[in-house]
Each structure stands twice: as C-alpha cells, then as structure tokens.
Amino acid sequence: MNIALHHFRLVDTISKEGSLTKAASALHLTQSALSHQLKELEKELDIEVFHRQGKKLQLTEVGYRFLRSSEKILAEIRTLEEDINNYKNGKTGKLNISMQCYTAYHWLPGVIKDFKSQWPDININIVSDASRRPLEYLMRGDLDLGIVRTQMVNTQIVYEPIFEDRLIAILPADHPLAKKAIIDICDFQDQELILALYDPSYQETPIIETLIQEQHVKPKTLSRIHYTDATIEMVNAGLGISVMADWIVKPYLPGKHIVTKPLHHSIAKRTWYAATCKDTPAIQNFLSCLKNHFCKTEMLCNEFDDVAAYPELRAI
Numbered sequence: 001m002n003i004a005l006h007h008f009r010l011v012d013t014i015s016k017e018g019s020l021t022k023a024a025s026a027l028h029l030t031q032s033a034l035s036h037q038l039k040e041l042e043k044e045l046d047i048e049v050f051h052r053q054g055k056k057l058q059l060t061e062v063g064y065r066f067l068r069s070s071e072k073i074l075a076e077i078r079t080l081e082e083d084i085n086n087y088k089n090g091k092t093g094k095l096n097i098s099m100q101c102y103t104a105y106h107w108l109p110g111v112i113k114d115f116k117s118q119w120p121d122i123n124i125n126i127v128s129d130a131s132r133r134p135l136e137y138l139m140r141g142d143l144d145l146g147i148v149r150t151q152m153v154n155t156q157i158v159y160e161p162i163f164e165d166r167l168i169a170i171l172p173a174d175h176p177l178a179k180k181a182i183i184d185i186c187d188f189q190d191q192e193l194i195l196a197l198y199d200p201s202y203q204e205t206p207i208i209e210t211l212i213q214e215q216h217v218k219p220k221t222l223s224r225i226h227y228t229d230a231t232i233e234m235v236n237a238g239l240g241i242s243v244m245a246d247w248i249v250k251p252y253l254p255g256k257h258i259v260t261k262p263l264h265h266s267i268a269k270r271t272w273y274a275a276t277c278k279d280t281p282a283i284q285n286f287l288s289c290l291k292n293h294f295c296k297t298e299m300l301c302n303e304f305d306d307v308a309a310y311p312e313l314r315a316i
Contacts, residue, residue: 001044001045002044003041003044003045005073005077006037007037007040007041007044008066008069008070008073008074009027009070009074010023010027010034010037010038010041011041011049011063011066011067011070012067012070012071012074013026013027014034014038014050014057015059015063015067018056018057019055019056019057020034020035020038020055020057021055038050045062045066047060047062048060048062048063049062049063049066050063086121088281089281090119090122090280090281090282090284090285091119091121091122092121092122093121093122093123093280093282094122094123094124094125095122095123095124095125095144095145095282095283095286096125096127096142096143096144096145097124097125097126097127097143097144097145097146097147097286098126098127098128098130098131098134098137098143098145098146098147099131099134099146099147099148100131100132100134100146100147100148100149100150101131101149101248106251107247107293108126110293111286111289111290111293112124114289114292114293115285115286115289118285118289119282119285122282122285127142127143130142130143130146134146134147134148134275135148135150135152135154135157135275138157138275138276138277139154139156139157139277141277144276144278144280144282144283145274145275145276145283145286145287146274146275146276147162147272147273147274147275147290148272148273148275149270149271149272149273151273151275156277157275157276157277158275158276158277158279159273159274159275160273160274160276160287161271161272161273162272162273162274162290162291162294163271163272163294164269164270164271164272165245165246165247165248165269165270165272166245166246166262166263166269166270167207167208167243167244167245167246167263167267167270168243168244168245168246168249168260168261168262168263169183169187169241169242169243169260169261169262169263170231170232170235170241170242170243170244170249170258170259170260171235171241171258171259171260171261172235172236172237172238172241172257172258172259173257173258173259174238174257175238175241175259177191177241177261178259178261180261181261181262182261182262182263182264183261183262183263183264184263184264185208185211185212185215185217185263185264185267186215186217188212188217188219188241189217189218189219190218190219190220191219191220191240191241192219192220192221192223192239192240192241193219193220193221193222193223193240193241193242193243194223194224194225194231194234194235194239194240194241194242195208195209195222195223195224195225195242195243196224196225196226196228196231196244197224197225197226198224207267207270208243208267211267221240223240228244228248228252229252231244232249232252232256232258235258236256236257236258238257243263245270246260274287274290
C-alpha cells in the first residue's frame with residue numbers, strides 16, 4: 001500500500017472535526033481537495049474508511065483501525081519534531097569534550113554543573129583519551145569541543161580565547177632560589193629541574209625548554225613527569241624545582257613545604273582556546289558557561305589572592 005503521512009492526518013482530523021468542512025478548515029485545504037485525498041486513500045485501501053451520512057462522516061470498522069494507527073504515528077511524529085527542535089535549539093543532545101591538560105579537570109566539573117543546571121538534557125561526555133591529541137580527535141569528529149593551548153593551522157578549526165595563565169616557578173621553601181623575588185631562566189643552571197611530559201611529535205616545544213635551549217642553560221638533571229601531583233610531591237620532598245601554570249599549582253599548595261615565585265616578565269602568558277569544528281547552540285551554550293566561569297574566577301582571585309604568597313601573580 002502507498003499510504004502517506006497526510007492520509008493519517010486526514011483521517012485523524014476528520015474523525016475529530018466530524019465533517020469535511022470543518023476538517024478542511026483545520027487542515028487549511030479546500031473541501032474539494034480534502035474529498036479528493038479521502039477518495040485517494042480509500043482507493044488505495046480498496047475499502048471505505050468513512051460512511052457518508054449526509055454531511056456527517058462515520059468511521060467504518062477499518063476506519064477505526066486506521067485511526068488507531070494514525071493516533072500512534074502522529075504522536076510519534078510530534079515527539080520526533082519536538083526532539084529535533086530541542087536538538088536544534090541546544091536543549092538536548094550530547095557534547096564530547098576534552099582538555100589538553102589532565103590537571104585542568106579539577107575545575108571542569110564546576111563548568112559542567114553550571115551548564116547542566118541550565119540545559120539538563122544535554123549529555124556531557126568527557127573524552128579523557130583525547131587529552132594528548134585533542135585536535136586530532138576534533139578533526140575526526142570524536143570531539144565537539146577541545147580546550148587547548150596548542151593550535152593547528154586548519155581552516156576547519158575555530159579557536160576562541162577562553163583564559164590566560166602564567167608560568168611560575170615552584171621550589172622547596174628552604175631552596176636557595178626561594179630568597180629571590182623573581183626567577184630567571186639562567187637560575188635553572190645546575191638545578192634539578194622537573195618538567196611536564198610532552199609529546200614532541202604533536203605540539204611545539206614548551207616555552208621553558210625552548211628558552212633553556214636558546215640561552216644555553218644546562219640543568220644538573222632534567223626529569224619529565226606526567227602527573228602534576230607527583231611533581232608537587234617531588235618538589236615538596238626537596239628533590240628538585242619545577243615550572244607550572246599558576247592555576248594548576250594553587251590547589252596543591254596548602255600544607256606543602258613549597259613556595260612559588262614569578263618568572264621574569266619576558267616569559268609571556270599562555271592563552272588557552274576552545275577549539276571547535278562545528279557551530280551548534282549546545283556548543284555555544286557551553287562556551288558561554290566556560291567564559292562565565294573564568295570571568296568569575298578571575299574576579300575572585302583578584303579580590304582574595306594572598307599577595308605575599310603570590311607576588312606579581314594574577315591567578316585565574
């Protein structure tokens with residue numbers, strides 16, 4: 001049988017309105033067009049759907065069966081239309097997100113909580129495996145949004161600045177360099193330096209290592225550790241010094257035998273970006289939550305930061 005969606009709407013509407021005149025008006029059709037569609041349906045079914053009783057129409061037994069199917073199908077269509085509209089308006093769906101830094105995940109739940117309070121039917125999926133190569137996952141379509149500090153030159157990727165951070169030196173409180181107000185790259189000479197692990201095949205050399213090479217500074221040892229908490233514990237035990245972003249270090253400081261010192265102003269701040277390949281309402285809503293989060297955090301830090309503990313440090 002060749003039955004179209006308008007046939008189901010036709011039977012449903014005639015049944016509710018009780019006459020062709022009222023049904024035609026409800027469907028925004030002429031009565032002639034409506035009669036033609038009904039005859040077309042009955043010809044296709046090879047059986048009457050309605051008994052004609054003057055101007056009134058009464059469903060036949062087959063008509064009642066057709067109506068039951070119409071009600072189910074039209075209800076499903078309405079649900080489908082609502083779901084599609086909600087998806088298009090950013091009210092439902094799924095977002096796959098990732099960070100280029102594992103440590104950043106300590107503030108991400110706050111952003112997600114804020115987002116979910118406004119759009120509870122959006123499912124947020126954190127793709128932790130994409131942390132090392134988020135842009136590749138983004139290009140493959142496995143990510144909707146990546147928060148990155150490394151940019152890949154590609155016209156399909158849109159980068160939007162989210163926040164800036166500043167690199168600071170982390171030292172044992174009794175380290176000789178702890179007496180200095182500002183740490184220079186040359187101060188790393190003959191020091192036991194602990195830096196984050198990075199993938200040289202993917203991103204540019206981190207700025208500290210670049211400056212060490214350019215200034216021909218030779219640390220006594222250079223260790224690479226993947227996990228932030230392990231690096232903090234190494235510094236706390238007096239086994240070396242490190243360099244990290246201000247916002248990464250801050251949660252680890254209470255109770256530690258560690259001091260932080262600003263690096264020379266010539267070491268530029270780093271900008272973090274939200275990288276996307278698609279532009280959907282859900283992505284834009286998440287971007288708004290990100291910006292709002294860091295705007296609030298920056299204001300709080302500017303108001304409450306301990307200047308003695310963080311000289312020249314404007315944490316985010």
